[in-house]
Amino acid sequence: xxxxxxxxxGFIGANFVQQTVxxxxxxxxxxxxxxxxxxxxxxxxxxxxxxxxxxxxxTDADLVDGLVADADVVVHFAxxxxxxxxxxxxxxxxxxxxxxxxxxxxxxxRHGVRYHHVSTxxxxxxxxxxxxxxxxxATPYNPSSPYSSTKAASDLLVRAWVRSFxxxxxxxxxSNNYGxxxxxxxxxxxQVTNLIDGVRPRVYGAGANVRDWIHVADHNTAVWAIIEAGxxxxxYLIGAxxxxxxxxxxxxxxxxxxxxxxxxxxxxxxxxxxxxxxIDATKLRTELGWAPRFTDFRSGLAATVDWYRANEDWxxxxxxxxxxxxARGGQ
Numbered sequence: 001x002x003x004x005x006x007x008x009x010g011f012i013g014a015n016f017v018q019q020t021v022x023x024x025x026x027x028x029x030x031x032x033x034x035x036x037x038x039x040x041x042x043x044x045x046x047x048x049x050x051x052x053x054x055x056x057x058x059t060d061a062d063l064v065d066g067l068v069a070d071a072d073v074v075v076h077f078a079x080x081x082x083x084x085x086x087x088x089x090x091x092x093x094x095x096x097x098x099x100x101x102x103x104x105x106x107x108x109x110r111h112g113v114r115y116h117h118v119s120t121x122x123x124x125x126x127x128x129x130x131x132x133x134x135x136x137x138a139t140p141y142n143p144s145s146p147y148s149s150t151k152a153a154s155d156l157l158v159r160a161w162v163r164s165f166x167x168x169x170x171x172x173x174x175s176n177n178y179g180x181x182x183x184x185x186x187x188x189x190x191q192v193t194n195l196i197d198g199v200r201p202r203v204y205g206a207g208a209n210v211r212d213w214i215h216v217a218d219h220n221t222a223v224w225a226i227i228e229a230g231x232x233x234x235x236y237l238i239g240a241x242x243x244x245x246x247x248x249x250x251x252x253x254x255x256x257x258x259x260x261x262x263x264x265x266x267x268x269x270x271x272x273x274x275x276x277x278x279i280d281a282t283k284l285r286t287e288l289g290w291a292p293r294f295t296d297f298r299s300g301l302a303a304t305v306d307w308y309r310a311n312e313d314w315x316x317x318x319x320x321x322x323x324x325x326x327a328r329g330g331q
Contacts, residue, residue, distance in 0.1 A: 002028045004071035006058050006104065007078030008051075009033035011182040012118070014043035016077065016220045021047040032056055032067055033078065034096075042314060043181045058100030061107075068107035073114040073227060076104055079154075081120075082185055083145050084329070087271055090146035097150035098157070105161045108169070115169040116227050117158045121212070121237065122148035123173060126274035129208060134280035135173070137235045144272050155235075162233045170230040172223060174238040175279045178300070179216035180307040184315050185322045187211075188301070191250055192308045193319055195257045202331060205269030207247030210276040214240040215294035225288045239279025240292035252298055256305050267331045 003020060007013040008031030020027050030052040033039045044051060056063045058078045068074055078100060080086065080093040101117070108115045124135045125142030141156075143149040161167045182189045191201040222238040230236060251261040284290050294300040308315060 001026065002030070002070060002072045004030050004032060004067050004074045006032045006074070006076045006100075007039070009035060009039040009041050009043055009053075010077060011038070011043075011186075012177055012216055012219060013077035014040075014181050015179065015216045016075065016223065017044060017051060018047050019217065019220050020224075021050045028052075030054065030067060030071070032058065032064070034058070036080075036092075037318070038081070038183050038185075040181075040314070057096075059095055059103055061103050064103050065107045065110065068104070068113050069111045071113050073116065074104060074108055075116050075118065075223065075227070076101065077118045079118075079151065081147060083122075083147050083272075084185075084270060086146035086150075090150075093146050093150040097147075098153045101154035101157050105157060105167065105169075109161060109165050109167050112168075114227070115158075115167060116223065117155065117169060117171045118223065119155050119171055119173045120148065120151050121173050121175050121239075121277050121279055122274065123152040123155055124277075127276045127278055129210060129276050134278040135237060136280045137237060137283060144274055159233075168232050170226050170232065171235040172226055172238050173235065173279075174219050174222075175212035175214050175240070175242070175277055177216045177219050178213055179304055180311070181314070182216075184319050185325075187246065188249065188253075188304065189308065189315065190322070190326075191253050192305055193315055195253060195259070196309060196312070197319075201250045201253060201264040202267045203246055203250050203264055204267060204273060204331070207250065207266070208245055208275075209273055210243050210245050210278070212239050212277050212279050213242035213244055213249075213297055214238065214292065215300045218292040218294055221293070222284060222290050225284070225290045229288050231287075236284045236288070237279050237281050238284060239281040240295065241281075242297050243276075243278055244297060249301075252301055253305070256302055270331075
């Protein structure tokens with residue numbers, strides 16, 4: 001199988017490429033990545049001799065067309081994905097997430113190539129902190145940031161291209177990922193790398209906001225399950241029943257570092273900070289028989305801490321600039 005992975009040098013994409021190479025030796029993988037600040041070619045170093053790498057943008061129609069024409073399946077991870085950055089400058093989010101998706105859809109339409117669209121649960125907005133309500137594929141879209149609104153727009157484009165043009169596509173909306181190769185601007189890697197440096201973790205507001213955490217390896221096994229057995233035109237939600245508040249995450253990290261659980265600082269809350277995400281992955285589990293491997297969040301978090309401790313050369317070059325940017329915002 002010839003697999004084109006967009007955003008394959010980013011966090012989830014790089015893990016997907018590494019898993020694919022390890023578990024599917026007959027797959028021929030090509031990575032398309034613009035190598036913006038969140039993409040790092042060194043994330044592909046363990047499999048560099050097994051994949052073809054092309055630096056370029058998903059908005060480059062000529063480049064995309066040639067790569068899609070030589071693929072059996074396109075897996076679209078490429079996205080601008082940081083909420084804080086989208087509040088500062090939404091324009092890259094519109095270009096990559098909306099225009100880039102349109103460009104890919106037109107290419108797969110021309111060449112009749114299978115397409116899987118990787119999206120986020122943030123398109124659904126948020127849920128009350130209290131109660132057991134969860135997102136399902138039928139939940140109305142209610143995005144609350146430029147990032148989530150552009151991802152919602154891209155999802156709707158995929159649905160329209162399936163219905164209007166008959167492309168062979170599926171969509172997945174996943175909860176918050178954690179694991180190796182995640183950029184240090186993100187919540188868990190930022191706290192982990194601060195702790196490695198002896199810096200107290202920081203929590204937005206009261207820390208009550210809840211995220212439904214899933215290990216990146218589990219996300220990617222679900223993506224393959226959908227590619228191979230998912231019904232064309234369907235949306236599958238990917239989650240591992242990992243609801244945890246930001247406060248609980250920081251307390252657990254402190255404990256893993258041998259510190260007092262409450263040794264952290266509160267900082268000003270983020271604008272438009274969603275309260276709670278929770279995924280109902282029943283459709284994925286029952287239709288496709290998928291189940292997560294990392295069912296204990298604490299042990300998955302401990303393994304992630306070990307990875308960042310062992311791979312300081314990967315994250316260290318970006319750390320100072322990220323902290324300087326947060327400091328300018330008082331965070």
